[in-house]
Amino acid sequence: MSEKVLLSIDNVTMRFGGLAAVSEVNIHVDKGELVGLIGPNGAGKTTLFNLMTGVYTPTEGDVSFDGSRLNGRKPFEIVGSGMARTFQNIRLFKALTALENVKIAANIHRQASLFDVVLRTPHLLKLDGELDAFSRDLLQQMDLADVADVRSSDLSYGLQRRLEIARALATKPKLLLLDEPAAGMNPQEKAQLMGLIRQIRERFSLTILLIEHDMKLVMGICERIYVLE
Amino acid sequence: MRWLLGRIGVVVLTCAILLVANRLLIDNIKEYYISVLVLCGLYATLAVSLNLINGITGQFSIGHAGFYAVGAYVGGAWTMLMRPLVVKSLPILQTGTQLGDHLNLFIALVLGTVCAGLTGLLVGLPSLRLRGDYLAIVTLGFGEVIRIVILNMDVVGGPRGFTPITALVNDHGIPLVWVFGLLVVVVAFSRNLVKSAQGLKFLAVREDEIAADAMGVNTTRVKVTAFVIGSAFAGAAGVLYAHCQTGVNPDSFDMNTSITVTTMVVLGGTGSISGSLLAGIVLTALPELLRYDFIKDYRMVIFSTLLVVFMLTRPQGIFGHREIALPRFLRRLIRKKENAP
Amino acid sequence: MQAFLQTLIYGVETGAIYALIALGYTMVYGVLRLINFAHGDVYMIGAFVGFYACTQWLPFKDLSQHPEAAAVNIALALITLFLSMLLCALLGITIERFAYRPLRNGFRNADAHFWGFVIALPVTAFVGAMSTTKRQGALLFAGVVIGFIMRPVMAHLTKRIKPSSSRLNALITAIGVSLILENGGINVFGADPKFIPDILPKRQFSLLGVEFNSSRLIILIIAAILMAVLRYIVLYTRPGKAMRAISHDIDAAKLMGINTDRVISFTFALGASLAGAAGFMVAAFTNIKVVPLFGLQPGLKAFVAAVLGGAGNIPGAALGGLIMGVVESLVASRYPQWRDAVAFILLIVILLVRPAGLLGKNTAEKV
Numbered sequence: 052m053s054e055k056v057l058l059s060i061d062n063v064t065m066r067f068g069g070l071a072a073v074s075e076v077n078i079h080v081d082k083g084e085l086v087g088l089i090g091p092n093g094a095g096k097t098t099l100f101n102l103m104t105g106v107y108t109p110t111e112g113d114v115s116f117d118g119s120r121l122n123g124r125k126p127f128e129i130v131g132s133g134m135a136r137t138f139q140n141i142r143l144f145k146a147l148t149a150l151e152n153v154k155i156a157a158n159i160h161r162q163a164s165l166f167d168v169v170l171r172t173p174h175l176l177k178l179d180g181e182l183d184a185f186s187r188d189l190l191q192q193m194d195l196a197d198v199a200d201v202r203s204s205d206l207s208y209g210l211q212r213r214l215e216i217a218r219a220l221a222t223k224p225k226l227l228l229l230d231e232p233a234a235g236m237n238p239q240e241k242a243q244l245m246g247l248i249r250q251i252r253e254r255f256s257l258t259i260l261l262i263e264h265d266m267k268l269v270m271g272i273c274e275r276i277y278v279l280e
Numbered sequence: 281m282r283w284l285l286g287r288i289g290v291v292v293l294t295c296a297i298l299l300v301a302n303r304l305l306i307d308n309i310k311e312y313y314i315s316v317l318v319l320c321g322l323y324a325t326l327a328v329s330l331n332l333i334n335g336i337t338g339q340f341s342i343g344h345a346g347f348y349a350v351g352a353y354v355g356g357a358w359t360m361l362m363r364p365l366v367v368k369s370l371p372i373l374q375t376g377t378q379l380g381d382h383l384n385l386f387i388a389l390v391l392g393t394v395c396a397g398l399t400g401l402l403v404g405l406p407s408l409r410l411r412g413d414y415l416a417i418v419t420l421g422f423g424e425v426i427r428i429v430i431l432n433m434d435v436v437g438g439p440r441g442f443t444p445i446t447a448l449v450n451d452h453g454i455p456l457v458w459v460f461g462l463l464v465v466v467v468a469f470s471r472n473l474v475k476s477a478q479g480l481k482f483l484a485v486r487e488d489e490i491a492a493d494a495m496g497v498n499t500t501r502v503k504v505t506a507f508v509i510g511s512a513f514a515g516a517a518g519v520l521y522a523h524c525q526t527g528v529n530p531d532s533f534d535m536n537t538s539i540t541v542t543t544m545v546v547l548g549g550t551g552s553i554s555g556s557l558l559a560g561i562v563l564t565a566l567p568e569l570l571r572y573d574f575i576k577d578y579r580m581v582i583f584s585t586l587l588v589v590f591m592l593t594r595p596q597g598i599f600g601h602r603e604i605a606l607p608r609f610l611r612r613l614i615r616k617k618e619n620a621p
Numbered sequence: 622m623q624a625f626l627q628t629l630i631y632g633v634e635t636g637a638i639y640a641l642i643a644l645g646y647t648m649v650y651g652v653l654r655l656i657n658f659a660h661g662d663v664y665m666i667g668a669f670v671g672f673y674a675c676t677q678w679l680p681f682k683d684l685s686q687h688p689e690a691a692a693v694n695i696a697l698a699l700i701t702l703f704l705s706m707l708l709c710a711l712l713g714i715t716i717e718r719f720a721y722r723p724l725r726n727g728f729r730n731a732d733a734h735f736w737g738f739v740i741a742l743p744v745t746a747f748v749g750a751m752s753t754t755k756r757q758g759a760l761l762f763a764g765v766v767i768g769f770i771m772r773p774v775m776a777h778l779t780k781r782i783k784p785s786s787s788r789l790n791a792l793i794t795a796i797g798v799s800l801i802l803e804n805g806g807i808n809v810f811g812a813d814p815k816f817i818p819d820i821l822p823k824r825q826f827s828l829l830g831v832e833f834n835s836s837r838l839i840i841l842i843i844a845a846i847l848m849a850v851l852r853y854i855v856l857y858t859r860p861g862k863a864m865r866a867i868s869h870d871i872d873a874a875k876l877m878g879i880n881t882d883r884v885i886s887f888t889f890a891l892g893a894s895l896a897g898a899a900g901f902m903v904a905a906f907t908n909i910k911v912v913p914l915f916g917l918q919p920g921l922k923a924f925v926a927a928v929l930g931g932a933g934n935i936p937g938a939a940l941g942g943l944i945m946g947v948v949e950s951l952v953a954s955r956y957p958q959w960r961d962a963v964a965f966i967l968l969i970v971i972l973l974v975r976p977a978g979l980l981g982k983n984t985a986e987k988v
Binding site for chain 2: 976
Binding site: 104106125126127130131135136138142143144145146147151154155156158159162163165167168169170171172173175178179182183218219221222 | 283287468469472473475476477478479480481483484487488490491492493494495496497498499505
């Protein structure tokens with residue numbers, strides 16, 4: 052396998068009961084690529100995402116990422132190795148502010164022990180400070196600084212989508228999986244989103260795999276497209 | 281170093297305040313009210329510790345009395361059964377002296393806390409496969425099983441209860457200091473947990489488990505941690521209960537106790553530490569103070585009706601997710617101090 | 622072997638009662654995803670209705686003095702059974718209307734009236750107990766006045782209430798209702814134990830060396846009939862079909878023109894009437910003492926039985942009840958002190974092996 056390949060899915064099949072949601076799929080994504088994944092409803096696109104991120108374990112076949120096999124690893128471990136995602140139906144931490152949402156994701160690289168947390172040791176205060184600075188900076192870059200202290204459920208739909216992407220970026224991923232990022236957006240917002248995706252790809256030197264229904268968007272930004280049937 | 285001195289300062293200050301308040305109270309109010317105060321402190325501790333599990337981490341445990349019982353019985357077992365064996369070789373553990381009494385209570389506390397925490401681990405680990413109502417029922421079931429196991433243990437008295445347990449520190453109302461000291465610890469613990477960005481992962485599990493998982497939060501570990509800590513504190517409260525009441529009975533740890541504590545958490549506003557604290561104190565004191573003859577017969581009906589009406593008219597509890605904030609200048613003062621080093 | 626069979630028979634009898642109560646739990650859970658904690662207390666009310674009907678309301682004859690009156694007593698017992706079921710159904714509807722519906726749809730004026738009066742009642746009773754002259758008319762008037770005063774107060778408090786979807790809130794409300802019934806029961810009925818006298822002729826007979834008791838057999842037969850009727854209602858009648866539709870998807874059912882509130886009321890009535898029947902039968906035919914906390918343990922165990930079978934699943938509840946009764950009496954025959962723990966241990970084991978219960982469907986959350 053070449054150095055270039057970041058994610059590869061080899062002959063993956065997923066069955067629920069007797070029903071095959073995904074069967075014998077092969078996909079590979081190289082470093083730095085922006086790849087689209089399209090297909091009709093029920094083709095198993097989201098299932099594939101769930102297979103990659105560890106929500107499900109494939110019935111057959113292998114998923115490997117950055118040179119290591121992912122089968123059977125827990126979602127939170129996979130995030131740690133550099134793959135982050137957004138959800139089709141937005142799943143923010145609703146009662147928490149935008150900043151807190153990002154902090155939770157950013158926390159993954161700056162863990163303190165319970166001892167530190169409870170006694171508020173200098174170590175913890177330093178970590179908390181770093182985390183705060185990092186998260187605010189990220190929000191700034193994503194044009195969300197104004198709403199940092201707003202409850203995420205009070206944000207507009209478009210901002211919620213963007214916050215979800217920001218939250219995923221906070222885990223410092225190598226590969227970003229976007230599950231229908233443009234769902235429910237009007238043409239203007241979609242155009243904005245395309246700009247945003249390009250922009251974060253440059254800035255964070257990301258590899259992106261996205262599921263989308265809007266052909267214009269997919270054709271507009273993706274370098275390669277997989278069609279799932 | 282400065283940090284360490286600061287922390288020690290806080291502890292010393294808290295102890296001093298507690299001791300002074302204790303002295304003032306002991307000299308001026310009746311013994312009955314002291315025992316009501318002790319109960320208030322214990323139930324507030326229970327409520328705040330359950331809030332860690334139900335409110336902050338968003339789990340659904342309604343069997344908290346079980347852990348309370350484990351603490352009470354383990355603490356009692358140390359004082360009445362184990363200590364007499366150890367005291368021969370370690371005369372310092374002799375009761376009756378100030379040092380011996382406090383040392384013994386401390387050992388009982390540690391043992392009770394650890395055992396209750398381990399029980400919490402035992403309950404928490406398998407229960408994690410369950411969600412919502414089902415988790416609630418299993419915890420309720422575990423609570424009952426713990427009680428029935430105790431009922432069948434003859435060495436701790438079984439249905440007759442475990443009496444007497446030497447009242448280690450009963451003179452001069454020192455129990456108040458221990459009880460409220462524990463309350464301060466559990467409140468500080470919860471508050472620090474929520475305040476730090478590190479503690480946000482507990483809230484993340486409450487808000488959306490799947491998203492938390494996808495953002496790198498080890499949800500299993502977070503839930504088990506919450507369970508263990510919550511039950512450990514309940515155990516500590518149990519140890520103090522056993523020694524303040526100079527004896528315990530399995531009936532004190534039945535489903536009603538669990539339900540009372542759950543009610544406190546919900547009424548206080550699930551997730552609100554100050555809410556749980558306040559509800560714990562008020563809901564314990566209120567029925568005790570209503571114990572006058574003329575309302576006695578009807579107090580439970582009135583109490584339960586008010587509970588339902590309250591749930592219907594203010595479902596988010598007294599405080600919702602919010603906390604009572606300190607006055608602004610105090611907050612500023614504290615913040616300055618924390619940012620100083 | 623005979624001892625074993627005997628225990629088994631006892632188990633089935635106990636199980637039938639658990640099953641009757643469990644059905645109410647499971648139906649309500651099915652439509653509302655609510656653990657109706659007050660259900661065990663509805664069972665208690667059923668027993669008390671039976672007690673008052675047998676001792677005061679209906680002209681039962683003492684069989685030891687009038688052995689010829691057996692037929693009359695049987696007819697009266699049947700009437701009592703229906704009376705218990707009817708009153709419990711009404712109670713079930715009331716509980717749903719004033720405790721659970723406000724939680725679901727928001728607190729309305731009518732709810733404020735109701736709860737205002739409920740709070741006013743014990744206050745009035747207290748004033749009555751205090752006053753030396755018993756002017757009941759004046760007291761009633763005072764109660765009404767207090768009730769009316771409470772209304773605007775509550776209406777003010779509840780101006781901006783949104784309906785709550787929190788499961789924890791629903792559970793606490795249910796527990797509150799249960800506490801009201803238990804403590805109200807202590808005030809109204811008194812805490813002293815009551816016994817229903819023997820109202821039916823008793824006969825013992827044995828089959829294959831196993832002792833059968835006629836009155837206990839009656840419980841089994843009536844329970845079986847009631848369950849058959851329930852099955853018919855749920856499977857073949859319109860409200861039954863509506864119930865099943867709601868348990869699949871309440872919002873879709875609403876959009877399809879089903880009056881969900883009415884069907885939910887119906888569900889509570891159905892469940893409560895079964896519990897009422899069970900309460901009366903147990904109190905009348907097993908010589909057990911009737912106290913206001915009569916429903917606590919059976920209610921809890923029946924609930925466990927419902928979860929065991931798969932909460933929301935009607936055949937599951939019947940199965941769970943039977944299993945529970947049998948296992949409990951098997952264990953109790955050997956280790957009586959563990960009798961009450963069995964239910965919970967069984968529950969924990971089943972839930973850990975099959976988290977959705979025996980017949981329940983496992984639904985994973987969709988991502």
